[in-house]
Amino acid sequence: MKAVFIGSGNVATHLALALQAKGFTISQVYSRTTNNAEVLANKLKTAYTIDIYEIDRTADIYFYALTDNAFKYFIRNFDVPNALHVHTAGSVSLREFDGFANKYGVFYPLQTFSKNRPVDFSEIPICVEGCNSGVQEQLLEIAKQISNKTFIITSEQRKKLHLAAVFACNFTNYMYDVASMILEDSGVSFEIIKPLILETAEKVQTLIPYEAQTGPAVRYDEKTIRKHLYMLSGKYTFRRMYRILTKNIHKRHKRK
Amino acid sequence: MKAVFIGSGNVATHLALALQAKGFTISQVYSRTTNNAEVLANKLKTAYTIDIYEIDRTADIYFYALTDNAFKYFIRNFDVPNALHVHTAGSVSLREFDGFANKYGVFYPLQTFSKNRPVDFSEIPICVEGCNSGVQEQLLEIAKQISNKTFIITSEQRKKLHLAAVFACNFTNYMYDVASMILEDSGVSFEIIKPLILETAEKVQTLIPYEAQTGPAVRYDEKTIRKHLYMLSGKYTFRRMYRILTKNIHKRHKRK
Numbered sequence: 001m002k003a004v005f006i007g008s009g010n011v012a013t014h015l016a017l018a019l020q021a022k023g024f025t026i027s028q029v030y031s032r033t034t035n036n037a038e039v040l041a042n043k044l045k046t047a048y049t050i051d052i053y054e055i056d057r058t059a060d061i062y063f064y065a066l067t068d069n070a071f072k073y074f075i076r077n078f079d080v081p082n083a084l085h086v087h088t089a090g091s092v093s094l095r096e097f098d099g100f101a102n103k104y105g106v107f108y109p110l111q112t113f114s115k116n117r118p119v120d121f122s123e124i125p126i127c128v129e130g131c132n133s134g135v136q137e138q139l140l141e142i143a144k145q146i147s148n149k150t151f152i153i154t155s156e157q158r159k160k161l162h163l164a165a166v167f168a169c170n171f172t173n174y175m176y177d178v179a180s181m182i183l184e185d186s187g188v189s190f191e192i193i194k195p196l197i198l199e200t201a202e203k204v205q206t207l208i209p210y211e212a213q214t215g216p217a218v219r220y221d222e223k224t225i226r227k228h229l230y231m232l233s234g235k236y237t238f239r240r241m242y243r244i245l246t247k248n249i250h251k252r253h254k255r256k
Numbered sequence: 257m258k259a260v261f262i263g264s265g266n267v268a269t270h271l272a273l274a275l276q277a278k279g280f281t282i283s284q285v286y287s288r289t290t291n292n293a294e295v296l297a298n299k300l301k302t303a304y305t306i307d308i309y310e311i312d313r314t315a316d317i318y319f320y321a322l323t324d325n326a327f328k329y330f331i332r333n334f335d336v337p338n339a340l341h342v343h344t345a346g347s348v349s350l351r352e353f354d355g356f357a358n359k360y361g362v363f364y365p366l367q368t369f370s371k372n373r374p375v376d377f378s379e380i381p382i383c384v385e386g387c388n389s390g391v392q393e394q395l396l397e398i399a400k401q402i403s404n405k406t407f408i409i410t411s412e413q414r415k416k417l418h419l420a421a422v423f424a425c426n427f428t429n430y431m432y433d434v435a436s437m438i439l440e441d442s443g444v445s446f447e448i449i450k451p452l453i454l455e456t457a458e459k460v461q462t463l464i465p466y467e468a469q470t471g472p473a474v475r476y477d478e479k480t481i482r483k484h485l486y487m488l489s490g491k492y493t494f495r496r497m498y499r500i501l502t503k504n505i506h507k508r509h510k511r512k
Contacts, residue, residue, distance in 0.1 A: 068479060091480050110452055112470055114459065125448045151448060160442035161449070163484050168435035168449050169456045170471030171501045172428050177465035177508070179424035186416035192381045192407060193417070193424050194461055196366055200425045201457035203370065205450055209433035214368055215426030223324060224347050228419050237504055244500065245427045248493055252433070 001142075004056050005029045006074060007065035008036040008048075010113035011088050015065065016044055018121035018146045028056040032070075052078060059083055061142075063107065068092050075100045084135065090162030093155040094129050105130040105139045108158060109147075112169050121146045127153035127161065178238060210252075217249035257398075260284045260312050262330060263321035264292040266369035267344050271321065272300055274377035274402045284312040288326075308334060315339055317398075319363065324348050331356045340391065346418030349411040350385050361386040361395045364414060365403075368425050377402045383409035383417065434494060466508075473505035 003024055005016050008031035016026050029048040031037035041048035049055060057080050064071050064087040071087055075097060085101040090108055097104035106129040111119065126143040128150065130136030136152060143150040153161065176197060180190045203212045216224040225246055232239040259280055261272050264287035272282050285304040287293035297304035305311060313336050320327050320343040327343055331353060341357040346364055353360035362385040367375065382399040384406065386392030392408060399406040409417065432453060436446045459468045472480040481502055488495040 068477075091483060110448060112452060112455055112459065114463070114468070117459065117462075119455070123451050125451060127448070149448070149451070153444065157442050157444050159483070159487065160438055161444055163487055164435035164438040164444075164449060165452055166471055166473075166484065166498070167431045167438070168453050170469070170473060170505070171497075172431045172453070172456050173460070173465055173469050173471075174473075174501060174505050174508075175423045175428045175431065176460050177469065179420035180465050182416055182420040182423070186413050188409065188413050188417055188420075190464065192366060192383070192405070193420060195379050195381060195405070196368060196421055196425050197428070197457050197460060199368055199375070200428050201453050203368065203373070204429070204432050204453060206373075207370070208446065209429055209436050212370070213426070213429050213433065215422055215429075217422075217426060217430075221324075227347060227415070228422065231415065231419055237507075241427075241500065241504070242422070244497060245430060248497070249426070249430050251493075252430075 001025065001061060002027050002059045003061045003063060004059040005040070005063050005065065006055075006078075007031065007063075007070075008033075008040040009065060010115050011109065012063070012065035013040055013043065013115060014113050014119055014121065015063065015088065015107075015109060016040065019142075020044055022145045027059055030055050061086065063088060065089075072096060084138070086139065090165065091159055093159070094131065095155065097131065101131075103131060103135055105135050106155070106158065107139055107143065108153070110161065110165060122148050125149040125151060127151045127158055129153060129155060129158065178241070182238070213249065213253065215249070217246040218253045220250050257281065257317060258283050258315045259317045259319060260286065260315040261296070261319050261321065262286045262311075262334075263319075263326075264296040265321060266371050267365065268319070268321035269296055269299065269371060270369050270375055270377065271319065271344065271363075271365060272296065275398075276300055278401045283315055286311050317342065319344060321345075328352060340394070342395065346421065347415055349415070350387065351411065353387065357387075359387060359391055361391050362411070362414065363395055363399065364409070366417065366421060378404050381405040381407060383407045383414055385409060385411060385414065434497070438494070469505065469509065471505070473502040474509045476506050 001024055003026050005012050008029055020026050026044050026046050029037055029041045034050050037048035037050055061084045068089060071092060081102055085104040086107045088107055094106055108127040109124050111124045124147055126147045128139040128143050130139050140150055179193055183190055229239060232242055257280055259282050261268050264285055276282050282300050282302050285293050285297045290306050293304035293306055317340045324345060327348060337358055341360045342363045344363055350362055364383040365380050367380045380403055382403045384395040384399050386395050396406055435449055439446055488498055
């Protein structure tokens with residue numbers, strides 16, 4: 001199978017490398033900027049273009065790993081009727097292809113990618129959706145070649161999944177960031193809290209988060225909560241978060 | 257060295273087992289409830305008591321792994337003048353021993369413990385503090401026998417560390433919990449988001465959280481944020497958290 005990648009960001013990079021490693025031909029990379037296109041093309045040892053009119057039109061499958069807006073612009077201005085067109089975005093509906101492609105689908109790897117951090121794609125859940133059952137099966141087959149964790153997920157479910165991921169990844173990382181700021185303030189190295197962060201994530205690999213919940217909020221240890229709020233005097237933003245999250249955790253566990 | 261454990265919760269269990277594995281004699285376990293005392297004593301193959309007057313008074317060191325209030329009550333009612341007395345709490349000052357012990361310190365393992373989940377103590381940071389430099393050195397030596405990550409941390413720093421841990425562990429776990437509720441609502445298994453949770457924690461083992469931040473909030477993708485807020489209509493608690501955390505992340509990264 002011959003594939004073209006539209007986009008050269010983190011998702012494009014990791015996905016293209018994983019597909020190539022499993023024998024897919026990536027014939028070309030498109031990006032708006034020469035530098036980005038070239039970097040990914042070099043990694044894949046393949047061709048690139050920054051001109052939409054020079055995109056290889058003989059591929060079997062086109063992967064769109066673009067921002068939501070760039071994707072909408074692109075799909076309106078690019079047309080290869082016989083090929084399969086798939087986007088890799090969490091929050092873009094399958095319906096966005098309507099009228100702009102005949103065969104289309106979604107191929108959404110649920111992971112946080114960083115450019116210079118290698119990932120083991122076999123452990124990354126891939127959510128697929130197709131415009132019909134044939135396409136869906138085809139995408140599932142492709143997903144199974146690079147990952148052990150494949151799912152058929154509707155656009156509606158994928159949107160919720162993306163929202164859940166904001167909490168489980170983006171907001172979680174911000175909690176780490178707040179912790180790092182508190183430690184920095186008192187001259188304690190962030191190093192010291194790293195094993196706790198890892199164990200917190202590892203715990204919910206076997207326990208459900210509800211059962212894994214610990215801390216002063218869940219047992220409503222008012223004395224400790226008061227001490228913490230006092231320590232956060234003058235840090236209005238942190239104090240407000242502390243209050244709200246503590247209240248929510250307490251409410252959730254009172255219902256036990 | 258002969259040690260007695262006052263308390264039989266998660267910290268007591270894991271710490272006592274780790275010390276025993278390194279050759280320490282745990283001569284007795286005290287707990288207020290027979291069942292808890294017995295469970296831990298069986299694990300350690302040692303004696304237990306639920307009577308404060310029957311605690312072995314010949315030990316070299318007494319570990320207090322109690323709730324803050326229980327600790328304060330206990331230290332006022334228990335006295336072995338020549339022994340070393342140490343508590344294991346994050347948020348209790350060393351000063352709480354003043355007037356109730358001659359030799360005392362803190363031995364705080366920074367980790368989230370669950371009773372039936374084995375932990376590798378060698379990877380757990382241990383924060384020690386002593387009433388004088390001799391005691392401090394002695395506690396550091398004990399810590400080094402069970403862990404590769406030992407730190408001398410003042411009471412003031414430890415309080416901040418405990419607060420940071422609430423964000424990095426307790427609040428983080430609540431973010432997982434919210435994600436699990438969102439997924440449950442849309443019939444998607446929590447399984448699918450587990451690798452993302454793990455990678456988010458693994459990322460900050462090498463990157464600082466500030467640099468690891470991703471998501472719609474950091475790039476202020478208003479369209480996605482609006483979609484998410486719309487999806488959370490009717491879920492007031494989640495919506496409020498989403499708004500506040502997004503705003504905070506955006507503010508933090510605007511200053512770049």
